[in-house]
Amino acid sequence: MNDEDMRSILKCVRCGTCRSVCPVFDVKGWESSSSRGRMLVAHGISQGLEVDKGVFDSINTCTTCGLCEEICPSGASPVKVIENIRHQLVLQGKMTDAQKLLRTEALEKGNPLGESRDRMAWLGDSRNDLPERSEYVFFAGCLASYRYPEITKKTFDILRKFGVTVLEDEVCCGSPLLRTGSDPSELISKNLEQIKKTGAHTVITGCAGCYTTLKNDFPGELNVLHVTEFLADRLAEMDLKKLDLKVTYHDPCHLGRCNGVFDAPRQLIKAVCYLEEMKSNREKSKCCGAGGGVLKGYPELSLELSKNRLEEIPGDVDYLVTACPLCLTNLKRGGPRVDVLDIIDLLEMAME
Amino acid sequence: MQKSDLLNNLQKIVGEEYVSASSAELYCYSCDASQIRGMPDFVVRPASTEQVSKIVSLANDNEIPVTARGAGTGLAGGAVPVEGGIVLDMSSMNRILETDLDNLQVTIEPGIVQEKLNQALEPSGLFFPPDPGSSAMCTLGGLIANNGSGMRSVKYGTTRNYVLGLEVVLADGTVINTGSKASKSVAGYSLTDLFVGSEGTLGIITKATLRLRALPKERSVLLASFDDPELAGQAVVKVLSSGIVPSACEILDRNIIEAINTYDPHIGLPEAGAILMFEVDGTENTVREGIEMIKDACSTLATSIRAASDKKERDEIWAARRLVGAAVSRLDPLRTRVYVGEDIGVPIKELPGMLHKVREISDEFKLPIMTYGHIGDGNLHTGMCIDVLSDEEWEKLNKAADKIHRTAIGIGGTVTAEHGVGSARADYLGLELGKALDVMVLIKNALDPKGILNPGKMGV
Numbered sequence: 001m002n003d004e005d006m007r008s009i010l011k012c013v014r015c016g017t018c019r020s021v022c023p024v025f026d027v028k029g030w031e032s033s034s035s036r037g038r039m040l041v042a043h044g045i046s047q048g049l050e051v052d053k054g055v056f057d058s059i060n061t062c063t064t065c066g067l068c069e070e071i072c073p074s075g076a077s078p079v080k081v082i083e084n085i086r087h088q089l090v091l092q093g094k095m096t097d098a099q100k101l102l103r104t105e106a107l108e109k110g111n112p113l114g115e116s117r118d119r120m121a122w123l124g125d126s127r128n129d130l131p132e133r134s135e136y137v138f139f140a141g142c143l144a145s146y147r148y149p150e151i152t153k154k155t156f157d158i159l160r161k162f163g164v165t166v167l168e169d170e171v172c173c174g175s176p177l178l179r180t181g182s183d184p185s186e187l188i189s190k191n192l193e194q195i196k197k198t199g200a201h202t203v204i205t206g207c208a209g210c211y212t213t214l215k216n217d218f219p220g221e222l223n224v225l226h227v228t229e230f231l232a233d234r235l236a237e238m239d240l241k242k243l244d245l246k247v248t249y250h251d252p253c254h255l256g257r258c259n260g261v262f263d264a265p266r267q268l269i270k271a272v273c274y275l276e277e278m279k280s281n282r283e284k285s286k287c288c289g290a291g292g293g294v295l296k297g298y299p300e301l302s303l304e305l306s307k308n309r310l311e312e313i314p315g316d317v318d319y320l321v322t323a324c325p326l327c328l329t330n331l332k333r334g335g336p337r338v339d340v341l342d343i344i345d346l347l348e349m350a351m352e
Numbered sequence: 353m354q355k356s357d358l359l360n361n362l363q364k365i366v367g368e369e370y371v372s373a374s375s376a377e378l379y380c381y382s383c384d385a386s387q388i389r390g391m392p393d394f395v396v397r398p399a400s401t402e403q404v405s406k407i408v409s410l411a412n413d414n415e416i417p418v419t420a421r422g423a424g425t426g427l428a429g430g431a432v433p434v435e436g437g438i439v440l441d442m443s444s445m446n447r448i449l450e451t452d453l454d455n456l457q458v459t460i461e462p463g464i465v466q467e468k469l470n471q472a473l474e475p476s477g478l479f480f481p482p483d484p485g486s487s488a489m490c491t492l493g494g495l496i497a498n499n500g501s502g503m504r505s506v507k508y509g510t511t512r513n514y515v516l517g518l519e520v521v522l523a524d525g526t527v528i529n530t531g532s533k534a535s536k537s538v539a540g541y542s543l544t545d546l547f548v549g550s551e552g553t554l555g556i557i558t559k560a561t562l563r564l565r566a567l568p569k570e571r572s573v574l575l576a577s578f579d580d581p582e583l584a585g586q587a588v589v590k591v592l593s594s595g596i597v598p599s600a601c602e603i604l605d606r607n608i609i610e611a612i613n614t615y616d617p618h619i620g621l622p623e624a625g626a627i628l629m630f631e632v633d634g635t636e637n638t639v640r641e642g643i644e645m646i647k648d649a650c651s652t653l654a655t656s657i658r659a660a661s662d663k664k665e666r667d668e669i670w671a672a673r674r675l676v677g678a679a680v681s682r683l684d685p686l687r688t689r690v691y692v693g694e695d696i697g698v699p700i701k702e703l704p705g706m707l708h709k710v711r712e713i714s715d716e717f718k719l720p721i722m723t724y725g726h727i728g729d730g731n732l733h734t735g736m737c738i739d740v741l742s743d744e745e746w747e748k749l750n751k752a753a754d755k756i757h758r759t760a761i762g763i764g765g766t767v768t769a770e771h772g773v774g775s776a777r778a779d780y781l782g783l784e785l786g787k788a789l790d791v792m793v794l795i796k797n798a799l800d801p802k803g804i805l806n807p808g809k810m811g812v
Contacts (some may be wrong), residue, residue, distance in 0.1 A: 011685075044375075055376045
């Protein structure tokens, strides 16, 4: 381990402030499942701690939600340390079956879901009359393409009115690999090549995982917008009517806390109905429990995290709205007492 | 007893999923926020007094060390199993057992987090006053075992003042109850006081009845800036002798001011050699009067005085102060805060002199030392940040800490005002306590003849 990596681990003074917010620690209760514990385990690995199940369970149960980093008084970056240590272990061939599967599926099939079907099937008939070149390109993402084709179609139907196109052969953005320690460069290059081909200066996505990856992990400075950012700037052109609804909003960690996109989704929601905030929101928002490979690797834990987040829904709202298909998936799994909607579904109601 | 048999027995007591011998888990429980290290053999998370009693009894029969741990936020190694054995992670025993509002009392299990207790009490208008910087994560058990305090101790005192009674598991597994629900009792030796601050060396606290106070109706915060810390020290002496008892009186030196402003830029503390943060609480009238008296007392020494404009600003300043201990690490990416020699206490009159000594020590070792702390009760936190990869800096740090400790003792002070002795400061107890340490050893031997309870701590 180089000095820089070691210093980033030792930046943690073990004060334990992260114990008060880590959603995984809240469920598990063992020190190794808190951010402080993971920093210690990372240190242990550098000192020769044997990499066994206990080590994997510590390092791999972090959802990379970043709430610990948000409040860390000493300025440590546990998410970076954890992603880095996952990467170091994978380089040594040390990974769990879930990590292996994610990597194999993503690299071989272009998506971590193991889907071999036509990724762009959601486009339906519209795929034939799309412009090859455009200033804006929509990056749908794996989960949206395969699991939420209707939402994805609705999203694109709104976007295409503004001249947005799609990639010819989109593949996974690489986020699941990056979060779980594998090398996504093959996927990144393939997507980047196609983005260049469209001539687009801006990539738009509706997925928080794709958003942070496109924005922070793709080489060069790609201009990336979340669908909510793109649409919030075009509210006047959207002809939305007011709905007699009260909703609450779940901030996806990789959209909100990691990239500061808090206002655009709220602007859209407030344009169509009444918004009541969840108990924790914006920078302090609790994780849905799916990120960082946790849904794939630790589905039961992920479910508990989802349930805890759902407890923060305020009393009398009609819907829980979010802006990421992965959050949507896990919040639905948790058995919410109100329906969970993608923000596009809400907007569509206001367009009818 | 073989390790595997011990594991089986522990699993029988608490259930398989609450015992761990995984190397990752053991590594995580091998330290707290201090520099002390010790690898446990097992970590156990008990759920009841009965389980604790059985575990301790098993350990006693087999002469295995047992170290109780709350949230592991300690700064002296108190929860570190320096001789191995079993770590009892008490944080799962976190229920509020009885809230007796009419008697201003609450009975709790030791694993409850300070802030969560106060959040639960807030609707009833009551609170548990001891308020350490770690209140968001530290447990009541840890606070009691270390007699912790914090920013409001200048007015409200330390945890000891709020413990009416305890349930304690002794070294042989016997469960005793100390104290009384009556607010005064002189029946027998004050065993409650003996266990408060005993750092898990005499017994394991499994229940506590606490005295509560009514939440004050008003609070106000005043910031006074000074050219240097010594002048601030003089102002504190003046304020306290003027008859006002602030609910907090904190000092921040130049570097700490910068650390707070770095952590949360929009707080914008004024640049100064030192700032005193006063808080006054009570009724509207007493707060107004208190603030005026503090302003008067500081007027000839301070360069500027300002009050927090509203509740939001007050809360932000306080939240930032709470985390400053670790936030000093933000000043330089290459340096990390190391908690060594960080908790001296001196008589109030000696404060300006001690602050001057700290500065001399800083110059002597060419090591920046940041000073903050509860100056209102003579408790100074000296913060040192070093490049943790440099052996030379570690050596300087330890030498400076040693000098700070000896200087404090030399002027009638203490090596630890609130963080505890643990292993980190155990070597100074002889110097500070003299023959009184021998009495501590006698008590320890009487209550824990096999020496299984948190061995290697407190000089006993």
